[in-house]
Amino acid sequence: MAERIAVLLTALVLLTGCGGPVAGTARPVQLTEDGRAKFKDYYARLNKAGEESASKQADLLKQTQHPDFRKKTCDLRGATITVDPTWGTLRADADWAPPGEKVHPRGDVYVVAVTITLRQQDQTIGSQIGSMHVVLLDDEVYGFAPCLGG
Secondary structure, three states, rough: HHHHHHHHHHHHHHHHHOOOOOOOOOOOOOOOOHHHHHHHHHHHHHHHHHOOOOHHHHHHHHHHHHHHHOOOOOOOOOEEEEEEEEEEEEEEEOOOOOOOOOOOOEEEEEEEEEEEEEEOOOOEEEEEEEEEEEEOOOEEEEEEEOOOOO
């Protein structure tokens, strides 16, 4: 069990480009209210799906996976994640590419500081503070499934 927990916590670190401190100075992004609402809706849907079931969250992660990286997914082994963004840190990150990739995703890439909590059934397994990348492409928000690059 301890080995499984370690693997899942490692997945948190790799989650959607999640990592250590974000280089640079955090400056709020000048998005329209509609743009900000799309990001907030993305995370709200992700969290709601996780509250419903691991399979619903896995399905949503597949549906919202960035089109350029649809084949790069992983299995959270029945675990779910809850993502709590710190909206004041949302900023553009035009030079970012997913871990292990040389290609910059199409669309406008943003990064936001988050607290991610990993749950297995009704038990919290761990929590990680890091950053997550999301992309606004063709007026839709896309993310990167857990373990991308892992």
